[in-house]
Amino acid sequence: MGDILGNGVSALLAFQRSLATVSHNISNVNTPGYTRQRTDLSTLPPQFTGAGYIGTGVQVTGIERVYDSFLNRQVTTNTAAESQLSQFHQLASQVDNLLGSQGAGLNASLQSFFSALQDVANTPTSTAVRQTFLSSAQSLVQTFHTLSGQLNSLNDNVNQSLTNNAADITSLAQGIAKLNREIVNAQGAGSGITPNDLLDQRGALVNKLAKLVGVTTIQEGNGALDVYIGSGQALVVGLKSATVATANNTTDPSHKDLTLSFGGGAPVAITAQISGGTVGGMLQFRKDVLDPALNGLGRLAVGLAQTFNAQHRLGMDLKGRMGGDFFVAPQPQVLPAPGNAGSVTSVTVSDPAQLTTSDYRLSYNGSAWTLTRLSDGQNVALSGSGTAASPFTADGLSIVVGPGAAAGDQYLIQPTRTGAAQIGLAVTEPDRIAAAAPVRIDPAVDSTGTTTNTGTGAFGAVTATAAAALPLSGDITFTYDAATKTFSYSGGASGSFAYDPSTDSGKTFSAAGIQFTVTGTPATGDQFIMSNNTAGIGDNRNAVLLGQLQSKPLLVGGTASYSDTYGQLVADVGSKTQQADVAQQAQAALLQQAQQAQSAVSGVNLDEEAAKMIQFQQAYQAAARVITVSDTIFQTLLNAVR
Numbered sequence: 001m002g003d004i005l006g007n008g009v010s011a012l013l014a015f016q017r018s019l020a021t022v023s024h025n026i027s028n029v030n031t032p033g034y035t036r037q038r039t040d041l042s043t044l045p046p047q048f049t050g051a052g053y054i055g056t057g058v059q060v061t062g063i064e065r066v067y068d069s070f071l072n073r074q075v076t077t078n079t080a081a082e083s084q085l086s087q088f089h090q091l092a093s094q095v096d097n098l099l100g101s102q103g104a105g106l107n108a109s110l111q112s113f114f115s116a117l118q119d120v121a122n123t124p125t126s127t128a129v130r131q132t133f134l135s136s137a138q139s140l141v142q143t144f145h146t147l148s149g150q151l152n153s154l155n156d157n158v159n160q161s162l163t164n165n166a167a168d169i170t171s172l173a174q175g176i177a178k179l180n181r182e183i184v185n186a187q188g189a190g191s192g193i194t195p196n197d198l199l200d201q202r203g204a205l206v207n208k209l210a211k212l213v214g215v216t217t218i219q220e221g222n223g224a225l226d227v228y229i230g231s232g233q234a235l236v237v238g239l240k241s242a243t244v245a246t247a248n249n250t251t252d253p254s255h256k257d258l259t260l261s262f263g264g265g266a267p268v269a270i271t272a273q274i275s276g277g278t279v280g281g282m283l284q285f286r287k288d289v290l291d292p293a294l295n296g297l298g299r300l301a302v303g304l305a306q307t308f309n310a311q312h313r314l315g316m317d318l319k320g321r322m323g324g325d326f327f328v329a330p331q332p333q334v335l336p337a338p339g340n341a342g343s344v345t346s347v348t349v350s351d352p353a354q355l356t357t358s359d360y361r362l363s364y365n366g367s368a369w370t371l372t373r374l375s376d377g378q379n380v381a382l383s384g385s386g387t388a389a390s391p392f393t394a395d396g397l398s399i400v401v402g403p404g405a406a407a408g409d410q411y412l413i414q415p416t417r418t419g420a421a422q423i424g425l426a427v428t429e430p431d432r433i434a435a436a437a438p439v440r441i442d443p444a445v446d447s448t449g450t451t452t453n454t455g456t457g458a459f460g461a462v463t464a465t466a467a468a469a470l471p472l473s474g475d476i477t478f479t480y481d482a483a484t485k486t487f488s489y490s491g492g493a494s495g496s497f498a499y500d501p502s503t504d505s506g507k508t509f510s511a512a513g514i515q516f517t518v519t520g521t522p523a524t525g526d527q528f529i530m531s532n533n534t535a536g537i538g539d540n541r542n543a544v545l546l547g548q549l550q551s552k553p554l555l556v557g558g559t560a561s562y563s564d565t566y567g568q569l570v571a572d573v574g575s576k577t578q579q580a581d582v583a584q585q586a587q588a589a590l591l592q593q594a595q596q597a598q599s600a601v602s603g604v605n606l607d608e609e610a611a612k613m614i615q616f617q618q619a620y621q622a623a624a625r626v627i628t629v630s631d632t633i634f635q636t637l638l639n640a641v642r
Contacts, residue, residue: 007057008630009057011058019620036065075595081214081590084281087277089584092577172212180202184224224238230273231273243261296357297569298330302329302352304327318431334413341405371399437541464513472492493511505519
């Protein structure tokens with residue numbers, strides 16, 4: 001009878017605890033991060049009698065989390081990867097839409113600019129047409145500025161988001177460290193029994209952290225959880241947490257770096273070690289899309305300004321003056337590292353065709369300078385000695401270094417980063433547009449203006465190749481000798497060149513920095529006069545040459561025109577955006593699978609919990625019935641001896 005009562009009481013208590021666990025599961029079916037719990041039951045130690053061991057009932061041995069650490073790690077890892085790709089795709093799409101827009105992109109402005117230039121070539125004396133061309137040029141410059149401003153605004157947003165996310169990471173780290181303390185204390189007070197709900201709360205914080213940055217964890221023996229971010233930077237160790245913040249990059253102040261400090265130590269930059277989560281996505285976007293887009297846009301601005309200026313300087317304006325710079329040409333940006341002993345005197349673009357979209361690091365080891373292309377980490381061969389008379393040259397750059405350099409000196413060189421923001425319009429008056437060629441070559445004439453030449457020779461396609469020789473110091477007379485098949489020239493310059501009408505007609509020759517073609521068969525004594533084009537206000541030859549720049553392969557190693565260069569930039573951004581979209585969708589599917597697998601093990605199934613509730617309710621009622629039977633037997637016994 002005593003055994004019956006004991007068995008019934010133990011069962012009653014065990015099933016009451018089981019019902020409480022089921023009700024706890026049902027109550028938290030919608031609680032984020034909650035892990036289903038299960039009541040573990042075992043038999044009480046049996047009692048020995050002469051007839052053998054008699055059972056003494058049931059006991060609750062623990063409340064267990066139905067938890068799979070492997071599946072949880074899969075969810076954490078995939079959460080970080082999906083968040084990174086999602087953030088990267090979202091930001092890259094903004095750049096793709098900006099650069100690829102028919103209205104806001106650069107192609108429409110470039111086409112309008114060269115169309116207006118063609119109008120100048122058609123009517124070079126029209127002030128109204130020239131003013132329209134200047135307005136189109138200003139619109140092109142403004143488009144560069146607008147695109148640069150919007151890209152820099154995205155950079156500012158990334159910097160601000162990094163600062164905000166750094167604060168969130170610090171807050172989550174503090175929360176995890178606090179829960180570590182509570183869990184360690186709870187396990188100590190409970191003789192090693194785990195506080196399941198506290199573990200769930202800590203797991204939920206880890207998952208939130210994984211949305212911000214890649215996370216790895218290590219479980220300590222006392223129940224604390226060590227948390228590491230990036231490539232192994234300690235964020236939480238036992239009961240202590242680190243502080244994550246942002247600081248200006250020591251070389252490039254336009255970039256924010258993530259820093260980590262632990263236990264009051266000095267902050268250490270960890271940007272290069274961070275991946276995963278929205279923070280990893282922003283850093284990847286800045287490195288792979290935003291900076292290359294700014295550099296690519298700047299390369300086009302630098303290339304357009306320098307090549308257009310070079311041809312414009314070889315022309316003559318409406319008042320007979322030599323053409324100057326049409327655009328304000330952007331200059332490379334040089335950012336010294338703190339503590340440098342020496343200096344970089346100048347960095348200029350010597351060959352826009354060889355410019356890349358990379359930044360560079362110029363470093364000194366105490367005996368030699370090294371230029372590293374940061375886009376691929378390769379060292380670039382330097383020619384020259386780095387002096388003003390013999391500058392270093394590499395990848396279209398000319399570099400002059402100053403005295404006093406010490407080992408460890410470093411400089412960040414950004415040849416094109418600010419190009420789109422710096423480009424401007426140097427010509428503001430219509431009459432300063434150099435549409436005319438500066439020189440002309442005409443057949444010699446007598447006092448009546450009639451040519452004295454008797455042959456069919458002619459000079460054409462007269463173009464200047466060097467602005468330094470212009471204007472001519474004096475007329476140059478070319479005289480042909482049919483016997484020797486030679487043109488000799490004298491006056492402002494002297495020399496000769498061979499010309500055989502049967503083989504050389506249509507070929508290009510040069511004299512005094514001027515190129516020209518010769519055609520036909522000149523007679524002995526025929527003369528041609530090269531002179532300054534002082535009265536050539538209606539001349540359009542330089543405007544035609546300027547217009548031809550639109551389709552010439554002047555950039556990207558001499559393989560791409562202005563439009564081609566911009567098209568490559570748009571295509572590169574579009575390709576990376578599309579790849580990110582595909583990768584993000586695939587990663588989202590992997591995350592969903594991992595979450596489903598985790599939910600199948602750890603999630604609360606209401607149907608299953610309802611069935612268990614009925615099961616435990618019936619068991620509870622049966623246990624109560626056992627106690628009732630025990631009471632009846634006891635009362636019968638009392639009545640028998642009363």
